[in-house]
Amino acid sequence: MAAAVSAVDDLVLHAPRVLGFAPTGRIADRYGLDRDDVEDHLLDLGARGWVGSAAFAGTSGWFLTEAGRAEDERRMAAELDRTGARPVVSDAHTRFLPLNARFARVCTDWQLRPTRAEPMAANDHTDWRWDERVLRALGTLGRELTQLTDPLGGCLQRLDGYGARYAAALAQVDLGQRRYVDSPEVDSCHTVWMQLHEDLLSTLGIPRGADG
Template sequence: MTSLSATELLVLHAVRLKGFADDVAIAARFGLEVDLAAEFLLDSQAFGWVAWSEFAGSGGWSLTEAGRAENARQLAAELDQVGGRLAIQQAYAEFLPLNGRLQEACTQWQLRPTEDDALAFNDHTDADWDRRVVEELESLGQSLRGISHRVSAVLERLGGYDARFAAALRRVREGDGSWVDRTGADSCHTVWFELHEDLIATLGLTRGTH
């Protein structure tokens, strides 16, 4: 049976996954009430786990070093409590080679090498080139569906990545190619990057070393 995470964990973990976000965005990440999320954020601030800062007219929360350590502690305790470490490890092992393919697909979306320039910008005038990239993303989305279902069967908070990826890919197929890798939105790349962060955080790993 899938396990539900504590609200305190979800709020702090949402800050980690979003990196820098306000109350509304943090609450939305796991479908929490904004007032409830705001209350936990203020509690976390009092504990020194999160800090509020403003930049270019916008403000948001981010984790402190103490908050990152506390988030890691909570995630480890949760995973041990549900006895799901092996299942998540197996899913992560399956995810890693897919991650390499996703990175390559995004690179090919951004670049289309020519004889004169191996780093030539992809101006998206080659329909066949772009079609092959989208087909690769579709294949990755199908593989992601199985992984997402398995990890969400252990922890409900790990669910939904496949649906978010599919929604972004649908926008790409409808003609808006920015949804492959646009920032500040649930693009294919953003969703995938967040899942990677979620898996390594859940397993207590460090990005770039596994």
């Protein structure tokens, strides 16, 4: 059975929940949509009070309002019921939680390298063995993430691609682009991971932090 395809209006509303504050182009690129079409949908959603726009420091973008968050969760719940995907997404979320705890520890090890004198010392990335251990752990998590997310993409098209995006970030790390581990400015391992977590939570209507 082919994966269910979400309505464009639902995707445009859902994107700021997953991406956070995001410009039109980033929303369009996330789901492979036409930018002008996305802009039209955003303006309509804004007129309904479900999204807002803001500009600061030379950047502009869209965000969900509280009413928009409620509407998004209503639509996501309806989609799960309509497609029968709820058990698959719920199972993926349950399996994701222990991986998420491991990922958090690995990210901490990338950012910190404790010493006897300073338990919270920043990792200056001069210890090759330390960093290689962290990168091996990220690779293992990536393989497990792909196994977890493949069934998601098989039932809902909008949930496809997380494993591939994570693998692409790791490939950049292997090429020496270490910012692809955790930089919020690029599609890093951390960025992809956090977006997947938010996608699972918002799809299931679980408040952030309520899943431990």
